[in-house]
Amino acid sequence: MFTLLRNATVFAPAPLGMRDILVSGERIAWVGSRLPALPAELGTQELDLDGAIVIPGLIDGHAHLTGGGGEAGPETRVPAPMLSRYTRAAVTTAVGVLGTDDVTRTTAELLVTARALTAEGLSAWCHTGGYHVPPVTLTGSVRGDIAHVDRIIGVGEIAISDHRSSQPTLNELLRIAADAHVGGLMTGKAGILHLHVGDGVRGLDLVRRALDSSELPGRVFNPTHVNRRRALFDEAIALTARGCCVDITAFDVGPDEDAWGAADALERYWASGAPETRVTVSSDGGGCLPEFDADGRVVRMGVGDAGSLMRTIAELLQRGHAMERILPSMTSNVASLLRFPRKGHVLPGFDADLAVLDAAPGRQHLPRHVMARGVWHVRDGVPTRRGFFEA
C-alpha cells in the first residue's frame, strides 16, 4: 500500500535537495523532509536511498510499440520491444506511433499493444495514423479516433520532406492538423500532429506555410527527428518562436555526418535562447533507423532503443550540465505538450513514476531502481517485472 523512499536527492525536475518520498497506491503522496515513521500495520515498505538521485520516470514521446521497420523487406520488420526494454531504460511512459509501414502494422495493433503495456504496469498511449496521408484510423477520422478511443491522443507520425511520404499537400496537412486539434479540444487530450521530418531539402516549409495560412496554434505542429540535418535543426529552433514544440531523436551520429546527436542538439538548443520548455527528446525505440543511398536503397539499418534517453542524460551530465536543465526535455516538457497532468514530475499528486540513478562511474546511464505507477519494475539494475511473454 505504501512505499517510503528515504534520503533521496530529488530532481522534480527542479532540484529539491534531500527529501523523503511517500508513495501511496499509484501516486506520490508526499515529498518532504523528515516524514514520521510509519506504523508496521499499514504495510509500508521502506528503502533508504542514501542520497541517491531520484528523477521522474522518463516519458518517451515517440516509440514504435509494435516494432517498426520493414523498409528493407519483410525480414527487417522489428519485433515489438517488451516491457523491460522500457523500464530498465527508466522509461515509464511511452507514446506509440506507426511509421513507414502503416499497411501491415495497424492502428488496432498499436492500440492493443499500448493497452497491453499499460496492463503490465507501464503507461502507454498512441497516435493514430502513420507516415501516410490519408491517415489510417479506426473510426474513419482522426477526430473520431481521439474522441472515441481512450488511449489515442493525436495523429502521427505523418511524414513530410521524405521520399517515403505521401508527398502531402498543404491542404491535406491542414485538414489533419485541424482534426487533431479539435479532437484535443473535445477531450482535453494532446490533439497534436506529430510530424516525421525526412532528409528532404523542403525541411519544415510545410509547417511554416500551415501556420501562415491557418488559425491553428503552433503547439499543434510537433516535428520530430529535427536533429537529422543541421540546417533542419536551425529551422526547428526558429519554429519554436511560433509556439511549436520540437522533438529531438536520440540516435547515434557519426563523426562526419551532417546531423546533431541528441546531446549536441540540446546544447545548441539551449545556446540559441529558444524557450527551454519547447524541446523534447525521444528514442524512436523499436523503430528502425535506416540510411538510404541516392537511389533510395537501404545501406545501413540501426534500431532505435529506449536506452538512448538515459545515455543522452549521462553524456550531458559528463559535459557538466545540470540535471535540472537536462531533465525537462524527457519529462515535464513532454508531459506538458501531451497533456498528461499526472506525469513528468516527482511531486505530490503525480503518478509514482520514478527512477533512482546509479552514481557509480561508468553506470550513470543505467538506472538502479525504477518504479512505474507505484510498483517496482527494476531493482539493483535488474528487471523485477517482465512482460507476459518475456523470457
Add this chain to the structure above:
Amino acid sequence: MLTLIENAEIHAPAPRGRGSVLLTDGRIGRVGEVDRSAVERLDPECNVIDASGCIVTPGFIDPHEHLLGGSGEKGFSTQTPMITLGEIVTAGITTVVGVLGVDTTMITMAGLLARVKGLKEEGLTAYLWSGGYNVPPSSVTQSIRNDMMFIEEVVGAGEVAIADERGLCPQVPELAKLVLDTHVGGMLSGKAGVTHFHVGEHEQRLKRLRELLDGDFAVTPQMLYPTHIARSEALMDEAIALVERGSFVDIDTADDELARWIRYYLDHGGDPAKLTVSSDAGASSPRRFYEQVCHAFVHARIPLETLLPFVTSNTATVLKLAKKGRIEAGCDGDLLIMDARSLEIRHVIAAGAHMVRDGALVHPEHFLETTTRSIHLEGTKAS
C-alpha cells in the same frame, strides 16, 4: 490523500461486523482495525468519517441507465433529458452502465459514449452497452467485437430487444452471431462480453434465449443477461429456469414492486447469487432504484446480506468488474455510508472522492461552473 471511515457496520456485502475502512489513492487499503492516530500522523489532513449508527456498503452498481435520456416513443417531445451526475450519485450509485433503447437513430452511440466519458471525468465509474434494441446492432465501429476492443468503456452488447414489437423481430441465427461476436470481443479485450437483453411484453418471453441455448450455436448461458424479467410470474418462472442453466438475470425498478419480485424469485428457487437490480433510468429515475432498495429492507424486511449483493457484488460479477462491488483491500474506493435503520444516505465516496457529504451533494456537475442556466425539472410521477 487518505480517508478513514470508523465505527461502521461493514457489509462487504457480507456482514463483517464493526470496524474501519482506510482508503488510499482511490482504493480500499485496509478493512477492519486501523490505528487512527497512526493514520493521522501520516496524513494530518486525513478525511475521517465517523460512521456510528451507520452501515458501510460498496457503492451501488446500476447496470442499465439511459444516460442520454429515454427514447421518445410518443414523439420527439417525449424524449427525456440526460441523466445528471447528481441524480446518480445521490441514489448511492457509483458505477453505472449506459444503454440505448429503441431509438438508435437520433440518440447515438457516440453521444452515449461522450456522456459515459463525462461521468468518468466527474469521478464516477461508467461503461456502456453497445448496439441498442435493434439487430443488427448500431455499433460505433464495424461490429460489437470491434467496439469492445477499440473502445475501453464498452462492456458488451445491449439492450438487444426480444419479445417486443419494437425489437425488429430478430431471428435466432442472427442473435447467435451477435452473442458470439460479443463474447469473442469480451475474451480479446478482457471484459465481460455478455449480451444484455431487453425482454418485452410479448408472450414469447425468453423463447429466443432457449432457442439460442438449445440450438447448435455454441452459445452458453453465461453469455446471456436479460433484464425486465419481473413483468409477470410466467416470465419470472422462465427467468428462474434460465438461472438454473447458468445465466444472470436482472429486475428493473421502474415499477414499485422490487420487494415482491425478489421474494417471488427467492421463494421459487432462484439462485440469489445470480440476480441483479437496475434502474432502467430514463423515464424512470435512479432515485426510484434507491427508494425501492430501501423499501425492500425497511418495510419488506429483506435482510441486507440477501439484498445488497443484488446491487453490488452480483452485478460486479456478471460485468466482470474485479475491483467493484466488494469492500476488500485492493478494491476500488466506492462506498456508501447509510443510516443502519432507514438506509438514509449520509455519505457517498466514489473512487476515493467524497461526493455526498452529510446527505448533500458536494460535487456539482462541472458544466454548472460556466453556465447561467438554472434547471429544476420535476416529473408528475416523481415521489
